[in-house]
Amino acid sequence: MQKRIAAIHDISCFGKCSLTVALPIISAAGIETTVIPTAILSTHTGGFKGFTFCDLTSEILPVANHWKSEGISVDAVYTGYLGSKEQIEIVMKTVDIIKEKDGILIVDPAMADNGKLYVGFPEDFPLEMLNLCKMADIIVPNITEAAMLLGIPYKEGPYDKAYIEDILIKLSEVTNSKVVLTGVWFEETKLGAATYENGKIEYCFSERINTLYHGTGDVFASALVSSLLNGKGLKDAAQIAVDFTCGSIKKTQLLRPNDKYGVCFEAEIPNLIKELEL
Ligand code: PXL
Numbered sequence: 001m002q003k004r005i006a007a008i009h010d011i012s013c014f015g016k017c018s019l020t021v022a023l024p025i026i027s028a029a030g031i032e033t034t035v036i037p038t039a040i041l042s043t044h045t046g047g048f049k050g051f052t053f054c055d056l057t058s059e060i061l062p063v064a065n066h067w068k069s070e071g072i073s074v075d076a077v078y079t080g081y082l083g084s085k086e087q088i089e090i091v092m093k094t095v096d097i098i099k100e101k102d103g104i105l106i107v108d109p110a111m112a113d114n115g116k117l118y119v120g121f122p123e124d125f126p127l128e129m130l131n132l133c134k135m136a137d138i139i140v141p142n143i144t145e146a147a148m149l150l151g152i153p154y155k156e157g158p159y160d161k162a163y164i165e166d167i168l169i170k171l172s173e174v175t176n177s178k179v180v181l182t183g184v185w186f187e188e189t190k191l192g193a194a195t196y197e198n199g200k201i202e203y204c205f206s207e208r209i210n211t212l213y214h215g216t217g218d219v220f221a222s223a224l225v226s227s228l229l230n231g232k233g234l235k236d237a238a239q240i241a242v243d244f245t246c247g248s249i250k251k252t253q254l255l256r257p258n259d260k261y262g263v264c265f266e267a268e269i270p271n272l273i274k275e276l277e278l
Contacts, residue, residue, distance in 0.1 A: 002031070003031050003076070003229045004031070004032040004033075004076075005026060005031050005033055005034065005074055005075065005076040005077070005078055005225065006034045006036055006074045006076075006078070006098055006099075007019060007026065007033055007036075008035075008036045008038060008060075008080070008082075009035075009037070009080035009082075009218075010037065010038050010081050010083060011040045012041045012042075013040065013042050013043065014042065014043045014261075015044040015046075015048065015214060015215065015260055016263065016265070017214060017215035017262055018080050018081050018215075019035055022078065023035060024266070024269070025219070025265065025269065026222055026225060026226050028269045028272070028273065029226030029229070029272065029273070030230065031225075031229050034072075036059075036064070036094065037056055037059075038081070038083055038087055039054060039056050039057075039083045040053075040054045040056065041053050044214065044260070045119040046113075046260055047214070055087075057084065057086060057087045060091065060094055061093060061094060061097075063094075064093075064097040065097065067097075067098055073103075074098050074099055074103060075103045076099070076104045076105070076229060077095050077099050078221070078225045079105075079106070079107050080108045080110045080218060081110040082132075085122070088129060092131065092132055092135060095135060105136045105137050105138075106137065106138045106140065106224075106228070107132055107135075107138070107140070108139075108218070108221040109126075109129045109139065109140075109145045110145075110218070111125055111129055111148070112126075113144050113217070114144060114212075115154045115156070117148070126148040126149055129145075129149065130175070133171075133174075134177075136175065136177045138179075138228070138234070139171065139180070141179075141182070142181075142182045142217055143155075143159070143181065143182075143183045143184070144183075146167045149171060149175075150167065150170050150171060150174065157183070157184075157185045158185055158186055158187060159184060159185060159186060164184055164194055168194055168201055169196065178234060180193055180194075180224060180234065180238050180241075181195075181196075182220055184203065188210075190206070190207065190208050191205065191206065191207070191209075192206055192239075192242040193241070193242055195234050195235050195238050202235045202238075204238045204239035204242045205242065206243050207250075209249050209253065213249055213258060213259070213262070214260045214262055214263075215262040215263060216263060219244065219245050219248055219263055219265045220242070221241070223241035223244040224238060226276065227240045227241060227276060230276045240272070240276070244265070244268055244271065244272050244275075247268040247271055248264060248265040248267075251267045
């Protein structure tokens with residue numbers, strides 16, 4: 001049976017991230033990808049001025065309830081950028097309506113990066129996001145988001161193992177979920193993710209490219225979800241996602257030095273398919 005997922009994110013019409021990244025990547029990995037758009041923006045909020053924002057909060061539960069009335073349910077739910085605290089609460093209800101009993105919830109608490117909340121979020125936004133993380137089977141924060149969820153100071157890399165491992169253990173205790181922490185690096189040349197499940201910490205690295213590209217968190221989480229739903233274990237899925245993200249950044253570097261336009265993940269999709277043995 002083909003697996004079916006619901007991706008619940010915004011549509012940023014320009015600047016590859018959220019649904020314009022999740023939909024192509026997860027579909028290419030052979031998973032039926034249904035969507036619940038949470039908002040439509042002209043661009044993402046990271047560096048563009050004057051973007052439009054059409055809130056779709058009032059559509060979310062009606063979509064879920066219609067699916068229910070049609071007997072439609074999903075094997076997994078993958079949430080990302082959510083536009084308001086109210087929307088998080090509604091998404092929690094939505095998960096209960098559409099997800100199969102033994103389905104999984106993967107939450108990317110997409111709300112912050114480089115020590116700062118994204119434009120427009122109130123300071124207490126992480127507290128509400130923590131409630132959604134508590135429902136999740138797997139959470140996929142970057143280090144800024146992890147620090148905010150825990151209410152501990154954000155540090156810049158290179159990191160020491162004690163800081164990373166403390167975050168993993170505390171987050172898993174607080175949320176009772178498995179953790180994939182992104183943006184981990186201990187030395188100049190390597191960057192990747194750390195995973196934590198059943199009391200075990202593992203690391204997955206690739207080359208560290210010291211420039212900022214927007215949307216890499218969504219590219220990573222979408223590849224992770226694709227790998228998990230194709231039967232990979234957490235560590236293998238994280239390694240595949242690290243390699244896919246790094247490969248996408250390298251392809252982008254050939255075209256653009258660094259920017260807010262997102263990464264060229266499209267050209268890297270054949271490598272993802274190969275890794276997934278599809
Ligand atoms: O990539 C995360 C993201 C998703 N959606 C919107 C964003 C961002 C990050 O800034 O602004 C609208």
